[in-house]
Amino acid sequence: MKKLIKSYIKNPMLFVFLIILIFFTPMAIYSPGENKIKGVVTAIGIDKANEEYEVSLLTFIPTANQSYKQKNTVVSGKGVSVTQAVYNAQLAMGRSVGLAHAKTTIVSEDILKDEDVSQVVDHISRISSLPENTVFISTNGKAKELLESTTTLETELGLKLEQLIGFNSLNLYSIDTSLEAFYRGYYSDTHSSIIGELNLADENTSQNEQNSSNSQQDSGGGQEQSGEGSASSSGGMAQQGQSKKAISNQGGAVVLKNGEMVAKLNSSQLNALNLINSKSINQIINIENVPLSGENRNLAYRVRNKRVLKSTKFENGYPVYAVQVSLGLQLSEVDGNHIDLHENTEMSKMTQDIRDKLNFKLKSDFTDALKVLVENKTDIIDITQEFFRNDRKKLKKFIEKIDNIDEFISYVNFKISIVAQPD
Amino acid sequence: MSYFNISKEIEDIKKTLNNCVDFSSRIFIREKQQIGMIFLKSMIDQQLLSNAIFMPLQTFDGKFDFDLLQSNIIKCADVKTIKKEEMILNILEGKVILITNFSRKILSIDLLKFPTRTPSEPPTSPVLQGPREGFVEDLQTNITLLRRRIKSEKLVMEVVRVGSQTQTKVCISYIKGIASQKVIEKVKDKLSKIKIDGVVDSYNILSFLEERPNSLFKQIGNQEKPDVVVAKMLEGKVALIVDNSPIILTIPFLFMEDLQNSNDYYTNHHYSSMVRIIRLLGLLLAIIAPGFYLSLQIYHYNILPLNFLVTIADTTQGLPFTPFLEILFIFLLFQILYEVSLRLPSYLGLATSVVGALILGDTGVKAGLISPPGVIIVALSKIALYTIPEQSAQITVLQLVFLFIGGSLGLVGLTSGAIYIINYLNTLDSFGTPYLAPYAPRISSDLKDGLIVKSIQRMNSRPKSFNPEKKERS
Amino acid sequence: MKQSINIRQVGILLIMTIFANKILLMPSLLFSEVKADGIFVVAVLFLLEILTLPVFIILKEHYPNESLYEILSKKIGIILTKIIYILLIVFFFLKVLLVFSVTYVYFKQQIYKDEMIWIALISFLPVINHAVISGIRPLSRTMEIFFAVVLVGFIACLSFSLFTRINIPYMFLSTPKSFFDSIYRHFFAFGDIFFLFLIMDRIEIKKGQSKTLYKYAIIGMILVLILYFLYYSKYQVTSFMHNNALADILVFSVQFNAIGRLDIIAMITIMMITLFQMEIFSYAFSDCFMKIFPKLNTVYSVIVFDIIFCLIYYVFIGKYEIMIKTTLEYFPFLAIIINIVLPIVFLIFALLKRRENEKTD
Numbered sequence A: 001m002k003k004l005i006k007s008y009i010k011n012p013m014l015f016v017f018l019i020i021l022i023f024f025t026p027m028a029i030y031s032p033g034e035n036k037i038k039g040v041v042t043a044i045g046i047d048k049a050n051e052e053y054e055v056s057l058l059t060f061i062p063t064a065n066q067s068y069k070q071k072n073t074v075v076s077g078k079g080v081s082v083t084q085a086v087y088n089a090q091l092a093m094g095r096s097v098g099l100a101h102a103k104t105t106i107v108s109e110d111i112l113k114d115e116d117v118s119q120v121v122d123h124i125s126r127i128s129s130l131p132e133n134t135v136f137i138s139t140n141g142k143a144k145e146l147l148e149s150t151t152t153l154e155t156e157l158g159l160k161l162e163q164l165i166g167f168n169s170l171n172l173y174s175i176d177t178s179l180e181a182f183y184r185g186y187y188s189d190t191h192s193s194i195i196g197e198l199n200l201a202d203e204n205t206s207q208n209e210q211n212s213s214n215s216q217q218d219s220g221g222g223q224e225q226s227g228e229g230s231a232s233s234s235g236g237m238a239q240q241g242q243s244k245k246a247i248s249n250q251g252g253a254v255v256l257k258n259g260e261m262v263a264k265l266n267s268s269q270l271n272a273l274n275l276i277n278s279k280s281i282n283q284i285i286n287i288e289n290v291p292l293s294g295e296n297r298n299l300a301y302r303v304r305n306k307r308v309l310k311s312t313k314f315e316n317g318y319p320v321y322a323v324q325v326s327l328g329l330q331l332s333e334v335d336g337n338h339i340d341l342h343e344n345t346e347m348s349k350m351t352q353d354i355r356d357k358l359n360f361k362l363k364s365d366f367t368d369a370l371k372v373l374v375e376n377k378t379d380i381i382d383i384t385q386e387f388f389r390n391d392r393k394k395l396k397k398f399i400e401k402i403d404n405i406d407e408f409i410s411y412v413n414f415k416i417s418i419v420a421q422p423d
Numbered sequence B: 001m002s003y004f005n006i007s008k009e010i011e012d013i014k015k016t017l018n019n020c021v022d023f024s025s026r027i028f029i030r031e032k033q034q035i036g037m038i039f040l041k042s043m044i045d046q047q048l049l050s051n052a053i054f055m056p057l058q059t060f061d062g063k064f065d066f067d068l069l070q071s072n073i074i075k076c077a078d079v080k081t082i083k084k085e086e087m088i089l090n091i092l093e094g095k096v097i098l099i100t101n102f103s104r105k106i107l108s109i110d111l112l113k114f115p116t117r118t119p120s121e122p123p124t125s126p127v128l129q130g131p132r133e134g135f136v137e138d139l140q141t142n143i144t145l146l147r148r149r150i151k152s153e154k155l156v157m158e159v160v161r162v163g164s165q166t167q168t169k170v171c172i173s174y175i176k177g178i179a180s181q182k183v184i185e186k187v188k189d190k191l192s193k194i195k196i197d198g199v200v201d202s203y204n205i206l207s208f209l210e211e212r213p214n215s216l217f218k219q220i221g222n223q224e225k226p227d228v229v230v231a232k233m234l235e236g237k238v239a240l241i242v243d244n245s246p247i248i249l250t251i252p253f254l255f256m257e258d259l260q261n262s263n264d265y266y267t268n269h270h271y272s273s274m275v276r277i278i279r280l281l282g283l284l285l286a287i288i289a290p291g292f293y294l295s296l297q298i299y300h301y302n303i304l305p306l307n308f309l310v311t312i313a314d315t316t317q318g319l320p321f322t323p324f325l326e327i328l329f330i331f332l333l334f335q336i337l338y339e340v341s342l343r344l345p346s347y348l349g350l351a352t353s354v355v356g357a358l359i360l361g362d363t364g365v366k367a368g369l370i371s372p373p374g375v376i377i378v379a380l381s382k383i384a385l386y387t388i389p390e391q392s393a394q395i396t397v398l399q400l401v402f403l404f405i406g407g408s409l410g411l412v413g414l415t416s417g418a419i420y421i422i423n424y425l426n427t428l429d430s431f432g433t434p435y436l437a438p439y440a441p442r443i444s445s446d447l448k449d450g451l452i453v454k455s456i457q458r459m460n461s462r463p464k465s466f467n468p469e470k471k472e473r474s
Numbered sequence C: 001m002k003q004s005i006n007i008r009q010v011g012i013l014l015i016m017t018i019f020a021n022k023i024l025l026m027p028s029l030l031f032s033e034v035k036a037d038g039i040f041v042v043a044v045l046f047l048l049e050i051l052t053l054p055v056f057i058i059l060k061e062h063y064p065n066e067s068l069y070e071i072l073s074k075k076i077g078i079i080l081t082k083i084i085y086i087l088l089i090v091f092f093f094l095k096v097l098l099v100f101s102v103t104y105v106y107f108k109q110q111i112y113k114d115e116m117i118w119i120a121l122i123s124f125l126p127v128i129n130h131a132v133i134s135g136i137r138p139l140s141r142t143m144e145i146f147f148a149v150v151l152v153g154f155i156a157c158l159s160f161s162l163f164t165r166i167n168i169p170y171m172f173l174s175t176p177k178s179f180f181d182s183i184y185r186h187f188f189a190f191g192d193i194f195f196l197f198l199i200m201d202r203i204e205i206k207k208g209q210s211k212t213l214y215k216y217a218i219i220g221m222i223l224v225l226i227l228y229f230l231y232y233s234k235y236q237v238t239s240f241m242h243n244n245a246l247a248d249i250l251v252f253s254v255q256f257n258a259i260g261r262l263d264i265i266a267m268i269t270i271m272m273i274t275l276f277q278m279e280i281f282s283y284a285f286s287d288c289f290m291k292i293f294p295k296l297n298t299v300y301s302v303i304v305f306d307i308i309f310c311l312i313y314y315v316f317i318g319k320y321e322i323m324i325k326t327t328l329e330y331f332p333f334l335a336i337i338i339n340i341v342l343p344i345v346f347l348i349f350a351l352l353k354r355r356e357n358e359k360t361d
Helices: A002-010 A012-030 A082-093 A109-114 A122-126 A143-157 A160-173 A179-186 A206-212 A215-224 A267-276 A343-348 A352-376 A383-390 A392-402 A405-411 B006-016 B046-059 B066-073 B084-092 B139-149 B181-192 B202-209 B226-235 B269-298 B306-316 B323-343 B346-366 B372-387 B389-427 C007-019 C026-050 C052-062 C068-076 C078-111 C118-134 C136-163 C176-189 C192-198 C210-241 C263-292 C298-315 C320-330 C332-360
Strands: A038-049 A052-060 A072-079 A096-098 A104-108 A135-139 A192-197 A199-202 A234-237 A245-248 A253-257 A260-265 A284-292 A295-315 A318-335 A413-422 B023-030 B033-040 B079-082 B095-100 B106-110 B155-162 B168-175 B221-223 B238-242 B248-251
Touching: A012 B323, A012 B389, A012 C118, A038 A072, A038 A082, A038 A109, A038 A143, A038 B306, A052 A082, A052 A143, A072 A082, A072 A143, A082 A096, A082 A122, A104 A109, A104 A143, A109 A135, A109 A253, A109 A260, A122 A179, A135 A160, A135 A179, A143 A199, A143 A245, A179 A192, A179 A253, A179 C210, A253 A352, A260 A267, A260 A352, A267 A318, A267 A352, A267 A413, A284 A318, A284 A352, A295 A383, A318 A383, A318 A392, A318 A405, A352 A405, A352 A413, A383 A392, A383 A405, A392 A405, B006 B023, B006 B033, B006 B084, B006 B095, B033 B046, B033 B084, B046 B095, B066 B095, B066 B106, B079 B084, B084 B095, B084 B106, B139 B155, B139 B168, B139 B226, B139 B238, B155 B181, B168 B181, B168 B226, B181 B202, B181 B238, B202 B221, B202 B238, B202 B248, B221 B226, B226 B238, B226 B248, B269 B323, B269 B372, B269 B389, B306 B372, B323 B346, B323 B372, B323 B389, B346 B372, B372 B389, B389 C118, B389 C136, B389 C263, C007 C136, C007 C192, C007 C210, C007 C263, C026 C052, C026 C176, C026 C192, C026 C210, C026 C332, C052 C192, C052 C210, C052 C332, C068 C078, C078 C176, C078 C192, C078 C263, C078 C298, C078 C320, C078 C332, C118 C136, C118 C263, C118 C298, C136 C210, C136 C263, C176 C320, C176 C332, C192 C263, C192 C332, C263 C298
Parallel strands: A038 A096, A038 A104, A104 A135, A135 A192, A318 A413
Antiparallel strands: A038 A052, A052 A072, A192 A253, A199 A245, A234 A245, A253 A260, A284 A295, A295 A318, B023 B033, B033 B095, B079 B106, B095 B106, B155 B168, B168 B238, B221 B248, B238 B248
């Protein structure tokens, strides 16, 4: 025994380590896997009803040897604060809420209209286990219904909700629609941010089609790419309830000022605004009535590459925002009578007429969309920041003169030149 | 003047050896001259005995003279005079002792013969290409195997006896002018201090040589192949050949040596580098994987990708065990199967694999006792263990330790544990050589035989870590 | 036998100390004070810190085999020396506390459920103690082994952050007053190079090798500055919300990643860096302790360290913010004494010695 003690004194740390292990091993033996004590939440929805918040959690609850369908359930709880609502939802679930895999936060439009949404999502953003790239979107209906409709959607198409939003974010908005991005806009000088929107539509005739085949839904993704036409990809319907709702993805977005909704942009407006966004190249441009081969035809062009040169300056004390956009376009469709396919090569050469039309269309679309922003004094395309970056002093002076940074965007004179070339 | 009283002498020896069965003696008498022969029948070549000793004695006519006997009459290569005290040991070693009644000197003739194995490929270190010889139990053969490869006058073979009962020969072998003198002195010193009654295998003296005998980690190398031992001796190491053991000890030892394999030097060095990196990864995987999986499951579910989490959640949902017990159970199952398959005769091997893999594994999963991810993780780590078979004992213990750490302390525990063990390894010094050299401390000239292997042409200097007397290989 | 370490190992120790306290909480603290000008605050502080290095090299040249304690006790007497060493004990102990508190925040937020955090402490202490007892040589060799892992992890965190959209942060938004205030307040997180003086008798520097020290110090500082830059670029105005710079910088903004959360790279890197820093500072603590009580065994210093550490941890349990605030508010002066005043004194010693040598020649 003496020897044993001596040997431990010689190497005390090994002894300490062993003791620790001895103390902790029972804990290891008893502790169940975290996935058994936590409900893995994959999406959060926040609604407001009668001055109370209702938080709905799309939760994955594993059940042995059953199909994926039964595992996704929507659990909701109500409370005067979001924290309390989450707590109540937790009670309903019988498990603690694990938000580490929550990739989507949905807020209903009602909340956005009435109050500063940053206060609503405050609780969520304070939860550090929540991934910082959580998607943040709004919906025109109830967030809970949206989540419920996704439970059936997901059974058929996997984790569709995330993919839907991800697709929108990459191809339509070309902006991040994450919580982080919202805060970035919220805390910027202009306090304006933009978040994506996923709408609910009443189930109508499309229900039958949708039930008949799944392939219909897959093609929905393809349709969305045509930015102009409002394509809708109908998701699954809600499992229960009188009014059947389905997801209808129109690729719109909501513009927020100080966390409150001020305007909505539809996908074509977004597309137009993205003209000056060099990251967004997945665009489609339609022009109508182009005289080609003796006929008036409608053409569809796809943007293959884009270069955007921006410059800011103050002319006569007024801000001028000059953008030079060079587009590499590929003709993707010709509409009209009697078209021979070998004519297409001929037509892909761009005539001056086509250039003019393209120029006109893009510019007018952009100005139209910009009007919405100017009216609402929201600068979601970061023009103020651009000026700030390039000429801090003059901007400061100018803002002192107009006395309101929000008004700045309405004073900016946009000069856009577009060079369209066949790619 | 009285010389040996031969019959009394024989009686005495017989008594000392407790009348053992194989004791034999014979007295050759011619006129007044008597020559006594004492030997153990079991140890000598009887054919040789009659040819080399009897026949010449009988055919010789004239008066025997001791010097004549030693130099002319006896037709045997190894004949030497010994002292009286050495007589018993010589008999026990299989020598024939000649005593005469006309001289005080004693003659010892080496006629040793016993059944030995021929050198064959050792089962633990097979090679694809390269020499296939392995050491055998016989010291002489082993020395021959080394000598054949190093034809240099600088090859030193010194014999020390260890073990009060077994009197086992331990041969200290090194190349003079290359091996560090300090190491040689230290080895000799340690060998002389060994107090043990018997040395059955080289492993018996191993722990006496280690600087930290209680340590889990191996501090002395063991090799079964003469080509490897020669390569190590050329690096400046000392080899210890223990009689009756096919395992040769090499000193000093680095952790890196177990990542090296003789195959590495007989194939393309780029490939060898890749294989070494894979071995290191295998080592890490073997040690960490079960503990890491546990810590993810118990404490850090948030790191797991959602799809993998779903899989784990699905498969572990109905299990009766907590994750820790489950992994421990699978671990023990594998370990038991492993022990069984080692001991079982090979014709029963099929039965064990059927019972082990099919019935226990597959049915265990189907019955909902264990989960497929758990089986995969443990199986993976158990397989990965054999990327370094030399260290399998150590790794298995570490696996279990890290299993406990991962289960009870999580990722922080695993990281701390890894750092603790590396720190501990750094405190080990094998005969003045840092255990984790050439990486800690980094010795850039030794890196050419590290994880990345350079071509043999560029290995033009000996590893500095062994402090060789001569640095260049020329 | 005196254990000595080579110049590469010293360099690695140096990088580890340079990372101390700066890679997790500090960027967001600095942002709330001076916005993105935090980079310049750090750069200025680094500049002050690196000035200690030439002083160290000159002192080492003139006193190649003597320890700091011997030099000091010869020059200014044993009592003053002991007072300085007591200051150093406090300094290094607070450093350990600060490192732990900052990591505590990270552990709490990212790794463990709240009630499990003390596990971290439990598994850290024996490792640190073991490292301290086994001495500077195994300690630095261990770091040498893990250095590659740490460096690769650190650089991986930095490079993964490049996958997201990055804008150059807006600089020069702070007032000079807040800028200098910030420099003063965060002085405590710096001044780690002083550690080298304590172990100067255990360092082997051959001729012409002192450049290596600068090399390592500059690599470490540049890495930290790049981290600051990328962090402010990535988070811009919301930088104040993200408390664990090295881990947060890694988060993708693109929605999907098949590998799941890559945090594990940051987690392991941070855990290792933290442990090594605590080992280094704890070693410094024990070294000072041994100089003050030369008759005691190293084990005693470790036990004293553990007891004080656990006591303070127990009293302030969960109140890591208090620890961080205290060091920021009340201890910059200590750092200034140790990081600026003492090196100047040492420089004077070295110059005096040089004059002596010249005279004897």
